[in-house]
Amino acid sequence: MFAKATRAACAVFRGIAAVPVVVVGIALASAGAHAQTFPSxxxxxxxxxxxxxxxxxxxxxxxxxxxxxxxxxxxxxxxxxxxxxxxxxxxxxxxxxxxxxxxxxxxxxxxxxxxxxxxxxxxxxxxxxxxxxVPMTLIAKPGFEPKTIADVITYVKANKEKVTYGNAGVGSASHLCGMLFMAATGTPLTTVPYQGTGPAMNDLVGGQIDLMCDQTTNTTGQIKGGKVKAYAVTTKDKVPSLPDLPTLQASGLKDFEVTxxxxxxxxxxxxxxxxxxxxxxxxxxxxxxxxxxxxxxxxxxxxxxxxxxxxxxxxxxxxxxxxxxxxxxxxxxxxx
Missing domain, CATH: 3.40.190.150 (Bordetella uptake gene, domain 1)
Incomplete structure (x- = not known):
């Protein structure tokens, strides 16, 4: 009787021990199936x-x-x-x-x-x-008075009450870049937030706002088409597609870099x-x-x-x- 009980206990133990192996096997097979069927x-x-x-x-x-x-x-x-x-x-x-x-x-x-x-x-x-x-560019409306980025910095400091800066809303790339520009120049400007870059760019091209800082993916065409006035790039090095634009670092804003x-x-x-x-x-x-x-x-x-x-x-x-x-x-x- 003792031998039969022992054999029965061992059989139960082997059955219990085998369960996790089966579960793990199913889990691994399921995980592998994701890559085989995705995307369907x-x-x-x-x-x-x-x-x-x-x-x-x-x-x-x-x-x-x-x-x-x-x-x-x-x-x-x-x-x-x-x-x-x-x-x-x-x-x-x-x-x-x-x-x-x-x-x-x-x-x-x-x-x-x-x-x-x-x-x-x-x-x-x-x-x-x-x-x-993506690099960013500091751009202005057509006909904006300053000729160089150094002139821009001087101009905004002297006219901070009337210079307007547009962005695509809080948290947008243009907002972050503008925030750093104002901090670097020590010049708070009147900020005009928009619901997206498109409306902000439209108003810049139309002359309703003065300045904006935005990604080259959105500004390169406008710059090359002469629809906006470009002053500088925000990267440490110059941008090959816009070789005539200096960096903000080289223009006197030490350590200014936004990518x-x-x-x-x-x-x-x-x-x-x-x-x-x-x-x-x-x-x-x-x-x-x-x-x-x-x-x-x-x-x-x-x-x-x-x-x-x-x-x-x-x-x-x-x-x-x-x-x-x-x-x-x-x-x-x-x-x-």
Whole structure:
């Protein structure tokens, strides 16, 4: 009887011990299945700004190439408002299956410091790769009096009460650049916020506002077409597509450097193999000569290969959050 009981107990133990192995096997098979079946339907990339702006331009160039690689339509949807936080918040709450993504710029790193009531956390996203670092330009309405950037700095200091600076809203790239320009020159200007870069640019071209700082993806065509007056670029080095423009650093604003980088995100919990597949398709897009050529026309270039991985993007985002926090706190600019 003792032997039978022992054999029965051992059989039960073997059955219990076998369960986790089966469960783990099922889990691994399920994880691998994601990459094999993804994507099986169209993917939506949310751009948290109005159509026609610089981030929208980047998104549409990348989406067209990713569509070919993934074999499913990659659709760009504009969900503007609240400085980009409305669209980002929508993606943060989306099902984490890789079918709803976010393409955002530097605002992903500055929003935690700018907004007192942010409806999401930076950690609510999976990083899928950096896309492109975009320089910015300081531009003015046609016929603006100063001839050089040095003249601009002198002019705004002497006329700060009447000079107007336009931006695409709190948290936008143009807002951040303007905030740094005012801090660097020690000159607060009358700020005119718009709901998007498009309306702001229209008013600048029309002479309703004096100055604006915006990405080369949005300003290069206007500059080359003579529709706006350009003074300087915000990068440490000169921009090849705009060789006549000096840098703000070389023009007397020491350590002034703003580059508006863009990245692709998925909701937190998106399977790692799906993120990897998205990252691979993004890499193909950035290596596409047509995309690179179009980026060059817009004054930018694809992100370097050694900076495209989800892991690099994650650490870079963490570093950027830490970098901008003291800048924004010192400026004392917040939004609800």
């Amino acid at each position: 339907r169209p993917i939506t990339v949310i751009v948290p700004f109005a159509a026609g702006g610089p981030t929208d331009t980047v998104a549409r160039l990348v989406a067209e190439s990713m569509t070919k690689t993934l074999g499913q339509q990659v659709i760009v949807e504009n969900v503007g408002g609240a400085g980009g936080t409305r669209g980002a918040g929508q993606v943060a709450k989306a099902t984490p299956d890789g079918y709803t993504l976010l393409l955002h710029h530097i605002g992903q790193a500055t929003a935690p410091s700018l907004y007192r009531k942010l409806p999401y956390k930076v950690t609510d996203f999976e990083t899928a790769g950096l896309i492109t670092p 508006i980088w863009h990245g692709l995100y998925a909701p937190k919990g998106t399977p790692a193999d799906v993120v990897a597949k998205l990252n691979q398709a993004l890499g193909v897009a950035l290596d596409d000569p047509k995309v690179a050529s179009r980026f060059a026309d817009l004054g930018t270039e694809p992100e370097a290969k050694n900076r495209r991985s989800p892991e690099f993007h994650k650490q870079f985002l963490t570093d950027e959050v830490a970098k901008w926090k003291p800048v924004i706190e010192a400026a004392g600019v917040y939004a609800d």
